[in-house]
Amino acid sequence: MSVSNDREEAPGGAADREQGAAGQPLLSLSDVEKSFPGVKALRGVRFDLRAGEVHALMGENGAGKSTLMKIITGVYQPDSGEMRVSGEPVSVPDPRAAQALGIGIIHQELFLMNHLTAAQNIFIGREPRKGFGLFVDEQQMRADADALFRRMKVDIDPDVEVGTLTVARQQLVEIAKALSFNSRVLIMDEPTSALNETEVEHLFAIIEDLKRQGVGIVYITHKMDEVKRIADRVTVMRDGQYIDTLPAATTDMATIISLMVGRELADSTRAEGRGAEEEVLRVEGLNRGQVIRNVSFSLRRGEILGFAGLMGAGRTEVARAIFGADPIDSGEITIHGRRQAISSPKDAVALGLAYLSEDRKHFGLVTGMSVSDNITMASWRRFTKGRVFMDDARLREASKDYVARLKVKTPSVFQETRLLSGGNQQKVVIAKWLLRDCDILIFDEPTRGIDIGAKAEIYKLLQGLAAQGKSIIVISSELPEVLRLSHRILVMCEGRITGELDGREATQESIMHLATLRPSIAAE
Structure with a gap:
C-alpha cells in the first residue's frame, strides 16, 4: 500500500468541507438503540460529524459515549437505528468494515507492540509485499510510514522501536496508523490524558492540520478548557440519551456541565479552615x-x-x-x-493508613470481582464467624450501606466492578478504605x-x-x-x-x- 505525500489540501479539503457542512454529513447516526442484560445503554441517540470539523462528545462516565463509539467502529452492533457515511446507509459488522469505510480510532489506552518499529506497528497485518507476495517490502513500508509522518509534520524515524518512544510520540504513531487506512473519520478518546502542555500543543497543531485536510474528528474529553480550544461543536449525552448539540465558541462551560449532569454543580469555593492542630x-x-x-x-x-x-x-x-x-x-x-x-x-x-493509587484498576481494585467483594476485601477479618467462616449477610449489608452512602451507580453489589464507570470504580475504592476505618x-x-x-x-x-x-x-x-x-x-x-x-x-x-x-x- 502506497501513501501519497506532500498533500497540502487533500480531497475532502476546503471545498469539500463546505459541501460537508452544507450537504450530507461525513458521518451520521439516528435513533440508535443498544441494550445489554439489565442495562439500556443507548436510547434514541443521534450524532453527526462534518468534514473538517472537531466535534466534541461529552458526558459523564456511563453516559453511553464508549458504547456509541464501539457501534461506529464495529465492535458492537446496534439493536436498532441507522448509520450513514457521506449520506449512504452503511452496516458495520466488525472493526475491519469500519476501517474500510475510513473510520479510525485512537484509544485512551494505546495498542502498540513495543518491540516492533513504528512502521511495523502502522502496517502490521497488511504489510506491502514483493516477490509474488512472499516477502515483506520493508523499503516500501518505511517509505509509506515516512509519508504519513510527513503528512502529520512530525519527525519520527520509521525504524525506531516504539517501546523507546515517549507516550506522546507513541500516540502520534497511533494517529499515523489510523490515517494509513485513509481515515476520513478519526475518533480520539481522551488523547491528552498522558501528555504535558508542550505535547498537547503539538497534538492540537496536528488536529488543526487534519481539519484542513478535511478529516472529521470526534473528540472525547472531560477537560473543559480543551473543548473551548479545539472543538467546533459539542454534543452532550446523559444516561444513554442524546441531550443537545451546541456551538463550542458561543456556549459557556457552565451550560455544558449542567447538560452533562442534569443539574447545576456546586461552585468551586476553596477549602475552609485548616483542620485541628493535632x-x-x-x-x-x-x-x-x-x-x-x-x-x-x-x-x-x-x-x-x-x-x-x-x-x-x-x-x-x-x-x-x-x-x-x-x-x-x-x-x-x-x-x-x-x-x-x-x-x-x-x-x-x-x-x-490507606493509599488510593493513581492506577486504581491495577492497584486499587480486583475488577473481575464484585462490588461487594472489593468494598469488603480489606476488612474481611471483621466479618468472620468463629474465625473460620465468612458472614455473607453482614458482608452484603456493609457493602450495600457504602454503595448507598457514596451513591455508587451499580445494578447491585454483585455486579462485576469492571462494568462500572471510572467514577463509580473510584467510589468503590474509597468505600473499601472507609469501611476499614482508616x-x-x-x-x-x-x-x-x-x-x-x-x-x-x-x-x-x-x-x-x-x-x-x-x-x-x-x-x-x-x-x-x-x-x-x-x-x-x-x-x-x-x-x-x-x-x-x-x-x-x-x-x-x-x-x-x-x-x-x-x-x-x-x-x-
Whole structure:
C-alpha cells in the first residue's frame, strides 16, 4: 500500500468541507438503540460529524459515549437505528468494515507492540509485499510510514522501536496508523490524558492540520478548557440519551456541565479552615535514591494537604514510601506521636493508613470481582464467624450501606466492578478504605479519567471526610483541583519539596513557580 505525500489540501479539503457542512454529513447516526442484560445503554441517540470539523462528545462516565463509539467502529452492533457515511446507509459488522469505510480510532489506552518499529506497528497485518507476495517490502513500508509522518509534520524515524518512544510520540504513531487506512473519520478518546502542555500543543497543531485536510474528528474529553480550544461543536449525552448539540465558541462551560449532569454543580469555593492542630502524621528526612530527597512535612487531623508538581517530581514516590510499597534509604515516619517502621502496605493499613493509587484498576481494585467483594476485601477479618467462616449477610449489608452512602451507580453489589464507570470504580475504592476505618487517606490523582459530575461528588466526599476528622493527602496534576481542595499545598520538584503555600492564598502561578524551582546542584 502506497501513501501519497506532500498533500497540502487533500480531497475532502476546503471545498469539500463546505459541501460537508452544507450537504450530507461525513458521518451520521439516528435513533440508535443498544441494550445489554439489565442495562439500556443507548436510547434514541443521534450524532453527526462534518468534514473538517472537531466535534466534541461529552458526558459523564456511563453516559453511553464508549458504547456509541464501539457501534461506529464495529465492535458492537446496534439493536436498532441507522448509520450513514457521506449520506449512504452503511452496516458495520466488525472493526475491519469500519476501517474500510475510513473510520479510525485512537484509544485512551494505546495498542502498540513495543518491540516492533513504528512502521511495523502502522502496517502490521497488511504489510506491502514483493516477490509474488512472499516477502515483506520493508523499503516500501518505511517509505509509506515516512509519508504519513510527513503528512502529520512530525519527525519520527520509521525504524525506531516504539517501546523507546515517549507516550506522546507513541500516540502520534497511533494517529499515523489510523490515517494509513485513509481515515476520513478519526475518533480520539481522551488523547491528552498522558501528555504535558508542550505535547498537547503539538497534538492540537496536528488536529488543526487534519481539519484542513478535511478529516472529521470526534473528540472525547472531560477537560473543559480543551473543548473551548479545539472543538467546533459539542454534543452532550446523559444516561444513554442524546441531550443537545451546541456551538463550542458561543456556549459557556457552565451550560455544558449542567447538560452533562442534569443539574447545576456546586461552585468551586476553596477549602475552609485548616483542620485541628493535632498532628497525626510527621515525615522527616525521607530519602530514596534520586526520586525522594530529604522530604519532611506534617499532616493534621481534619486537614486536606495537597501535593503539587510536574510529572516525575516525586509525589507518588513519597506516597508509596509512606505506605510501605517501596523501601526507603533513610527517614522517620511518626503516626499519632509514635515513630513507626513501615515495611509493607500491610503494616501501613494496620496503623490506619490507606493509599488510593493513581492506577486504581491495577492497584486499587480486583475488577473481575464484585462490588461487594472489593468494598469488603480489606476488612474481611471483621466479618468472620468463629474465625473460620465468612458472614455473607453482614458482608452484603456493609457493602450495600457504602454503595448507598457514596451513591455508587451499580445494578447491585454483585455486579462485576469492571462494568462500572471510572467514577463509580473510584467510589468503590474509597468505600473499601472507609469501611476499614482508616484515619489517614492518601489519594493519588483521585479524579483522573473521571467526568465533571463524578469529580464534584468526589470533591464533596473528600471535604466531608475532612470535616469528620479524617486526614487526607491529595496528589493531583490538575492545579484547579489542588487549589479547590487543599488547606495547605506542598510543591515538589525533582524529588524535593520546594515550597509550602496556604491553600486560600495560593495561585496557579505561585504553584508553577515552585514546581519549576530546580534544586541547585551546588547545594547538594
